[in-house]
Amino acid sequence: MESAFLDLLRRRRSVRSYRPQTVEPEKVALILEAARLAPSACNQQPWHIVTVDRPALIREMALCAPAGTRINKWMADAPLVFVLCGRPHPLIHQAAQWIDKDCHRLDVAIAGEHMCLMATELSLGSCWIGWFSEKKIRRLLHIPPAYTILALLVAGYPDEGIRLDEPVDHDLRRKQLVEIVSWNDFRAPDAPDYHS
Numbered sequence: 001m002e003s004a005f006l007d008l009l010r011r012r013r014s015v016r017s018y019r020p021q022t023v024e025p026e027k028v029a030l031i032l033e034a035a036r037l038a039p040s041a042c043n044q045q046p047w048h049i050v051t052v053d054r055p056a057l058i059r060e061m062a063l064c065a066p067a068g069t070r071i072n073k074w075m076a077d078a079p080l081v082f083v084l085c086g087r088p089h090p091l092i093h094q095a096a097q098w099i100d101k102d103c104h105r106l107d108v109a110i111a112g113e114h115m116c117l118m119a120t121e122l123s124l125g126s127c128w129i130g131w132f133s134e135k136k137i138r139r140l141l142h143i144p145p146a147y148t149i150l151a152l153l154v155a156g157y158p159d160e161g162i163r164l165d166e167p168v169d170h171d172l173r174r175k176q177l178v179e180i181v182s183w184n185d186f187r188a189p190d191a192p193d194y195h196s
């Protein structure tokens with residue numbers, strides 16, 4: 001069965017090399033709108049997104065690697081970085097701890113992936129960044145202590161040769177469904193033959 005959404009999912013990939021071209025404000029607005037529409041536990045919408053488009057600041061962010069590492073320096077030349085912050089609601093957070101759930105992280109992750117997919121739809125590359133020093137980013141962007149910094153999302157027009165209009169060949173890059181899905185019982189991988 002054809003699906004335009006599945007086609008979008010197949011075209012998204014992590015982009016780590018960008019043209020210096022500025023992203024149009026209308027496109028930035030659409031990416032932020034995609035985040036705003038995301039679902040969240042109890043509709044708390046516990047996110048705050050710091051949108052960074054100042055090249056000097058992005059260059060500094062690229063140096064905010066975890067201590068002793070030089071990871072993610074490539075992001076220095078990207079035109080846009082979204083900093084995904086989450087604020088755990090005091091009551092919900094407490095309840096979440098009792099039942100051993102941390103919903104604000106899930107909420108922010110859902111909003112972040114909405115943003116990545118919207119970026120792909122707009123012919124923009126994106127990349128999640130999980131390896132960074134929260135302390136250094138917090139200091140640089142004056143993020144208050146009540147907020148956790150969950151991830152950075154780099155975005156912009158991909159460098160020559162990176163085609164977002166063509167699907168990635170995921171056959172080798174992703175596990176097969178039979179490895180990750182079971183039906184009615186964790187131990188039962190035999191699925192109806194939906195995918196042939």
Ligand SMILES: Cc1cc2nc3c(=O)[nH]c(=O)nc-3n(C[C@H](O)[C@H](O)[C@H](O)COP(=O)(O)O)c2cc1C
Pocket residue numbers: 012013014015016072127128129130131132151
């Ligand atoms: C939560 C999260 C954190 C990630 N952190 C980094 C990172 O710090 N640096 C990086 O280059 N890629 C990072 N990635 C990108 C993954 O490496 C990438 O999504 C994965 O290899 C699959 O490749 P694809 O996105 O091209 O399909 C991260 C992805 C996720 C979802």
